[in-house]
Amino acid sequence: MKIQIINGPNLNLLGVREPEIYGNHNFETYLQELRSKFPDITIEYYQSNIEGELINKIQEVGFDYDGIVLNAGAYTHTSIALQDCIRSVKCPCVEVHISNVHTREEFRHHSYISAACLGVICGFGLNSYELAIRGIYEHLESNK
Numbered sequence: 001m002k003i004q005i006i007n008g009p010n011l012n013l014l015g016v017r018e019p020e021i022y023g024n025h026n027f028e029t030y031l032q033e034l035r036s037k038f039p040d041i042t043i044e045y046y047q048s049n050i051e052g053e054l055i056n057k058i059q060e061v062g063f064d065y066d067g068i069v070l071n072a073g074a075y076t077h078t079s080i081a082l083q084d085c086i087r088s089v090k091c092p093c094v095e096v097h098i099s100n101v102h103t104r105e106e107f108r109h110h111s112y113i114s115a116a117c118l119g120v121i122c123g124f125g126l127n128s129y130e131l132a133i134r135g136i137y138e139h140l141e142s143n144k
């Protein structure tokens with residue numbers, strides 16, 4: 001099983017950026033933990049601050065991989081192009097957020113991508129990514 005994690009804008013600054021909201025850990029360290037928890041799953045990681053590059057990556061893996069875990073950052077709240085892209089590919093995509101966006105500013109309450117995703121996980125810190133992988137795994141197993 002192959003899962004692609006995609007992080008959007010400003011998520012390269014995890015551990016540095018607003019640690020009271022996003023925590024003190026950088027993603028690369030967490031990724032090592034995640035890979036050790038799922039030794040049978042190939043977990044690839046990609047980050048970009050650029051909307052079109054996120055779209056290119058989703059198109060690149062979306063017909064080949066078994067699932068995508070996407071934290072689109074602020075593009076979640078703005079990007080119809082990302083919604084269209086998720087709808088265009090074959091594999092399921094799970095939307096994740098580190099913070100609980102619904103307890104934050106109102107502009108974060110709406111997501112353009114949720115409707116195109118298999119599910120949404122938010123508010124569990126970096127653990128949101130692990131929960132998303134488990135969600136994709138269970139979904140694929142139950143649809144075998």
Ligand code: DQA
Pocket residue numbers: 009010011071072073074075076096097098099100101108
């Ligand atoms: C975020 C929430 C978004 O509203 C914000 O723009 C981010 C991070 C999260 O993981 O909590 O960049 O997606």
